[in-house]
Amino acid sequence: MEITLRQLELIEAASKILTKSGTSGLTIKNLAREMNFSESAIYRHFSSKEDIILAMMDYLAENIDERLTNLPKNTNPEEKFRAMFEEQFNFFSKNGHYVVAVFSDGLMDESLKINEAIMKLLAVKMKHLFPLIADGQEKNVFTKAISTEELVYVVMGTFKLQMYKWRLFNFEFDLKESGNKMIDSLLTLIKTK
Amino acid sequence: MEITLRQLELIEAASKILTKSGTSGLTIKNLAREMNFSESAIYRHFSSKEDIILAMMDYLAENIDERLTNLPKNTNPEEKFRAMFEEQFNFFSKNGHYVVAVFSDGLMDESLKINEAIMKLLAVKMKHLFPLIADGQEKNVFTKAISTEELVYVVMGTFKLQMYKWRLFNFEFDLKESGNKMIDSLLTLIKTK
DNA sequence: TATCTTTGTGAGCGAATACTCACTTACTTT
DNA sequence: AAAGTAAGTGAGTATTCGCTCACAAAGATA
Numbered sequence: 001m002e003i004t005l006r007q008l009e010l011i012e013a014a015s016k017i018l019t020k021s022g023t024s025g026l027t028i029k030n031l032a033r034e035m036n037f038s039e040s041a042i043y044r045h046f047s048s049k050e051d052i053i054l055a056m057m058d059y060l061a062e063n064i065d066e067r068l069t070n071l072p073k074n075t076n077p078e079e080k081f082r083a084m085f086e087e088q089f090n091f092f093s094k095n096g097h098y099v100v101a102v103f104s105d106g107l108m109d110e111s112l113k114i115n116e117a118i119m120k121l122l123a124v125k126m127k128h129l130f131p132l133i134a135d136g137q138e139k140n141v142f143t144k145a146i147s148t149e150e151l152v153y154v155v156m157g158t159f160k161l162q163m164y165k166w167r168l169f170n171f172e173f174d175l176k177e178s179g180n181k182m183i184d185s186l187l188t189l190i191k192t193k
Numbered sequence: 194m195e196i197t198l199r200q201l202e203l204i205e206a207a208s209k210i211l212t213k214s215g216t217s218g219l220t221i222k223n224l225a226r227e228m229n230f231s232e233s234a235i236y237r238h239f240s241s242k243e244d245i246i247l248a249m250m251d252y253l254a255e256n257i258d259e260r261l262t263n264l265p266k267n268t269n270p271e272e273k274f275r276a277m278f279e280e281q282f283n284f285f286s287k288n289g290h291y292v293v294a295v296f297s298d299g300l301m302d303e304s305l306k307i308n309e310a311i312m313k314l315l316a317v318k319m320k321h322l323f324p325l326i327a328d329g330q331e332k333n334v335f336t337k338a339i340s341t342e343e344l345v346y347v348v349m350g351t352f353k354l355q356m357y358k359w360r361l362f363n364f365e366f367d368l369k370e371s372g373n374k375m376i377d378s379l380l381t382l383i384k385t386k
Numbered sequence: 387t388a389t390c391t392t393t394g395t396g397a398g399c400g401a402a403t404a405c406t407c408a409c410t411t412a413c414t415t416t
Numbered sequence: 417a418a419a420g421t422a423a424g425t426g427a428g429t430a431t432t433c434g435c436t437c438a439c440a441a442a443g444a445t446a
Contacts (some may be wrong), residue, residue: 006423022302023216028404040406041424049404105357106299109215119361143382150378153358154351161350164298168312185343189336189382199393221434233436234394242434389446395439403432408425415420 003059006045010035011056016097019167023106026053050111057117060101061124067091068128077136078191082183084132085159089179092163096171102163129156142190155186196252199238203228204249209290212360216299219246243304250310253294254317260284261321270329271384275376277325278352282372285356289364295356322349335383348379 003011013034017026028049032039046052071083092099100107104118133151136142142151162182166175196204206227210219221242225232239245264276285292293300297311326344329335335344355375359368 023299024302027402029402037423038425039404040426043405044423103298105296106216106301108299109217122361145381146378150374153354153375154347154378154382157350157352157354158347159350160354161346165346181343182346185339185347188338189347193386220432222432230393231395232434233396236435237393387446389444391444392442394441397437399434399436401433404430406429407427409427410425411423413420413422416418 003055004045007055008059010042010045010052011059012097014052014056015100018100018106019097023110050113053107053110053114054117056100057104057114057121060098061117061121064101064121065124065127068124077132077139077141078187080132081136081187084128085179085183086176088159089176092166093175093179099163099167102160103167125156126152136190140192143192151190155190158182158186196248197238200248201252203235203238203245204252205290207245207249208293211293211299212290216303243306246300246303246307247310249293250297250300250307250314253291254310254314257294257314258317258320261317270325270332270334271380273325274329274380277321278372278376279369281352282369285359286368286372292356292360295353296360318349319345329383333385336385344383348383351375351379 010031013031014026017030017034021030026049028039028042031052032042035042042052046055067087068084071080071087075083092102101121104121107114108118130148130152133142133155134148137144137148137151146154159182162179166173166178203224206224207219210223210227214223219242221232221235224245225235228235235245239248260280261277264273264280268276285295294314297314300307301311323341323345326335326348327341330337330341330344339347352375355372359366359371
């Protein structure tokens, strides 16, 4: 699971290409150009293109997991909720090319292994969001009018669409600002009155 | 804008391939195989692959627009909301291969024209959803605690994620049943108490 | 009957794709 | 100093891609 510096560089370059030019743009030739070396050199660091994508998904999953694990503890559900999404918006705001993490859907067809990696990424996000929402419901901060699962899907769906909009508008608007509005709206909607 | 029978067949076949095998699966060879004739025959009906995709997006946009326009009028916002999403779930339940309409994102990189077509599709959906939500807020049926725009995004995001789940699970669960739950949950959340 | 139009075919073209291989070069280890 | 290793190169491979073209069969039109 360890990764060399060059491998990380390749992962970053691949993410950049994916975000800028989509799946069809991610070719070995383009990747080589982005890295300023030859195509064959890439195969010194990864055995196949699929391996690069898998390593990327894995890196993203671990990265997200780590960031969400290290959020401040011992706060109330609302603050936790806020912190979690602020962290997400903050990260993607700085690392726009990693939105692939949210839109990995586009890679869905490539291979079985990649599909599994996408599932894993989704599971990581769920792992953090679900208990947070459930806890909030228990403490009567979030509404119990609908089930935890449904509430989680409303929140996750809204987040995903927000990121989609950002990408569609070519990262032109301020994600943090717009994200904060989204957080407020969602909280207004799901908090008990 | 008129479309021949063969062209429609090609659009259907293309949608099937896209849904089953993703963007990378949509090749002229695969399309020809699905149609049971030669590759060159395809070019009797469309001048390029891009044209096929554009025609597909156009067909989908018109199709959705028509279906949502013909919904029963003169009902209250809640019933309208319910009817609108029931119609959507019902349609996709019968025509699973057309989920491309919801996940056209994967095509995003292909070309400028295709990007415009994706935007148009999004606009069509918005055209129907936005006034419905706004009307509901005006009539004090839907909450005014957050703006119409934000409310629309919550609803659309949740819908998209629902469809995403359905696709991820290989269309195995009952979309209509699960969709009804989603409608109930959303209404519970956005209705004034 | 003769001609035109429509819709199919198969062969093949140029470009792009992922990947391989023999090779250099530079640094580390012995 | 000698040998091994890590990391680059350029040329080349087989395959696949979208697409073109000369041609054929069949039905509509003159």
